[in-house]
Amino acid sequence: MSEYVCEVLTKKHNRKDFDCGVEVLNDYLVRFASQDVKRKAAAVFVFTASEESSRVVGYYTLCATSVELSGLPEEAVKRLPRYPQVPGILIGRLARDVGHPGLGRLLLADALSRCARSAKEIAAAVVVVDAKDKSAADFYSRFGFISLPKMRSRLFLPMETVQKLYSS
Numbered sequence: 186m187s188e189y190v191c192e193v194l195t196k197k198h199n200r201k202d203f204d205c206g207v208e209v210l211n212d213y214l215v216r217f218a219s220q221d222v223k224r225k226a227a228a229v230f231v232f233t234a235s236e237e238s239s240r241v242v243g244y245y246t247l248c249a250t251s252v253e254l255s256g257l258p259e260e261a262v263k264r265l266p267r268y269p270q271v272p273g274i275l276i277g278r279l280a281r282d283v284g285h286p287g288l289g290r291l292l293l294a295d296a297l298s299r300c301a302r303s304a305k306e307i308a309a310a311v312v313v314v315d316a317k318d319k320s321a322a323d324f325y326s327r328f329g330f331i332s333l334p335k336m337r338s339r340l341f342l343p344m345e346t347v348q349k350l351y352s353s
């Protein structure tokens with residue numbers, strides 16, 4: 186059974202063999218991820234497996250974002266700061282190689298625990314994800330993410346919830 190290691194993306198990582206079944210997400214890792222890191226558009230974290238330590242088998246990206254308070258469901262707003270824009274952390278992309286089923290939940294847990302830790306030093310009230318299709322939205326819903334009423338492809342979790350579940 187594979188043991189996984191999570192690292193910041195560097196030149197040592199082999200990304201060209203990564204295949205999550207979604208061309209645009211494969212392509213991002215090969216062509217755009219390093220540029221995004223360099224230009225501070227996103228932080229990219231990769232998972233490698235013990236049997237082949239430089240080959241990327243999963244990745245996710247994080248960056249700062251904000252969401253309009255008026256775009257959030259009423260129930261959530263009660264516990265959020267009353268500013269027009271609510272600060273958040275965006276998990277922009279998340280994908281695992283087709284040869285590593287079951288890694289999705291580990292990627293998401295790692296991303297959420299990193300968000301929980303970061304928000305202790307730089308405040309963020311929500312974690313936001315962009316789901317590329319209905320299936321991705323269903324995956325995130327499975328972990329409690331709630332769709333924005335006016336933008337179903339964008340989902341969020343209050344940081345309070347994330348910190349309760351993933352702070353350790």
Ligand SMILES: CC(C)(COP(=O)(O)OP(=O)(O)OC[C@H]1O[C@@H](n2cnc3c(N)ncnc32)[C@H](O)[C@@H]1OP(=O)(O)O)[C@@H](O)C(=O)NCCC(=O)NCCS
Pocket residue numbers: 205206207210278279280281282285286287288289290291315316317318320321323324327
């Ligand atoms: C979405 C993705 C990350 C899921 O990875 P995975 O390894 O299959 O996920 P896991 O096996 O860890 O699944 C965790 C749970 O989510 C469920 N799940 C996985 N994919 C799901 C989907 N598309 N819809 C609904 N539930 C899903 C699993 O059944 C499992 O539920 P359980 O705990 O009740 O058994 C993976 O399929 C992938 O990389 N897809 C291509 C890229 C993508 O769509 N990324 C999404 C963000 S844009």
